[in-house]
């Protein structure tokens with residue numbers, strides 16, 4: 013039985029590309045490892061896989077029948093495989109706050125405060141002295157451009173920028189920023205997509221105190237794309253909140269050119285959300301100037317408010 | 320305010336030497352960091368500090384007034400500073416199973432399934448391209464020889480052996496095995512030491528289910544050293560169990576030459592301990608042939624038995 017590398021539920025490009033890149037690395041050094049995904053892929057991720065000639069990783073929800081898993085791009089139980097206790101966590105590669113996964117045996121954790129898991133995977137390739145194939149380098153590079161919003165996110169570090177430059181050279185891509193914009197244009201095509209699909213496209217649940225808070229984010233090159241559908245999005249996050257017994261559901265509509273986000277809120281206690289961001293909601297909405305990162309600018313103040 | 324590097328309660332040589340080595344590395348790369356200790360040092364650790372000319376790290380139990388902490392040689396809340404929630408965990412460097420420390424901000428984790436935290440700290444020096452001073456290399460080397468029982472422990476990996484060889488060269492030590500035996504001879508001098516001090520010398524609490532299990536270990540070059548005091552040790556682990564509201568207290572008397580351990584048990588449910596090791600206790604004792612590692616050979620079967 014092989015091991016698997018698996019990212020979080022509602023997989024984003026970082027989760028998928030890091031599972032692919034890590035599997036190749038591990039297999040190359042003698043530990044057979046396959047990439048898996050916990051859900052359907054976004055148009056952005058499909059664009060990356062198509063661009064560099066990859067198949068979609070296997071859709072696989074349970075891992076009891078494996079030799080163990082490498083958890084990538086998360087360390088919260090709620091975001092990972094439901095049967096994580098029935099397998100061995102061999103390692104965690106991540107760039108978020110440390111979550112509540114625990115193990116009963118020693119493991120390998122590469123966690124760094126950088127903008128993207130793939131920046132850390134590159135360090136692992138360097139550590140093991142394994143050459144990164146051209147197409148894997150391209151996919152890793154796109155994942156970093158996605159997670160760092162082409163370096164505009166406050167989560168972006170110099171390590172991420174240097175890593176993109178090195179990967180672009182390996183992949184033979186001259187204008188990586190143009191490729192990044194092409195990717196975000198694909199990501200921005202929201203018309204014709206069912207509202208629920210948009211709400212859940214990049215959606216993560218967080219445990220704060222005893223509450224579950226769902227936070228979705230849509231990054232587009234122009235916020236005006238949402239003008240027609242904002243009321244529908246608001247109605248739908250209220251529905252997602254009820255269906256999942258959540259305390260709150262937040263949806264960030266991020267304008268990557270204006271560098272800020274409109275926040276849509278459905279909550280049992282909206283005042284708590286207002287307190288977290290020091291902003292009044294008007295019709296359940298607020299503009300958060302400069303806010304581009306869920307991880308760095310949205311989760312921590314909420315966590316403080318719920319503490 | 321500086322940051323601190325701090326190991327587990329009842330500090331062993333790995334906790335102290337890795338706090339010292341990490342503090343030097345972090346300070347060198349521009350993040351002022353000081354080593355701290357959560358308790359009194361063992362004769363073995365004092366021998367190492369004396370040998371390489373180090374002062375004892377500051378005895379410091381609370382960290383709310385610091386810039387944050389690097390947690391070394393553990394990742395279980397129960398083993399670390401009691402006020403961990405009042406400071407920022409900047410990073411974890413460890414070689415045990417992943418414990419229950421969580422954070423609200425991204426951090427740096429270097430966790431590897433190797434024999435000693437200092438083997439990982441050496442990787443960090445290499446990553447940052449920082450030269451290890453002679454005396455720090457010597458202390459790191461001794462910590463690895465201690466944790467791996469001069470390479471005899473099943474936790475020892477080729478990475479640990481290579482690391483010791485590299486550190487011995489930096490420190491200018493020709494016969495590191497002789498130094499290791501000298502260190503274990505110091506560790507073996509138990510006569511004249513109060514029984515309670517011996518029980519707690521290398522003692523860790525583990526949460527298993529809802530129970531607290533305390534496990535101590537004494538490594539000596541000859542088990543006969545305990546012949547006179549075994550009854551007193553058994554009486555005292557029973558007392559430690561009661562005083563700390565623990566489900567069980569186990570004491571491993573490890574003979575590093577015979578490569579096995581005598582297990583002393585005080586438990587609310589000794590049958591569970593017998594089940595864990597597949598061994599009957601006679602007068603609360605059992606010989607476990609080949610068992611040298613608490614982490615790898617004692618904690619996992621107990622955890623399974625308590626699951």
Ligand SMILES: [Mn+2]
Pocket residue numbers: 026027085107127128129159
């Ligand atoms: Mn990511």
Ligand SMILES: [Mn+2]
Pocket residue numbers: 333334392414434435436466
């Ligand atoms: Mn250790």
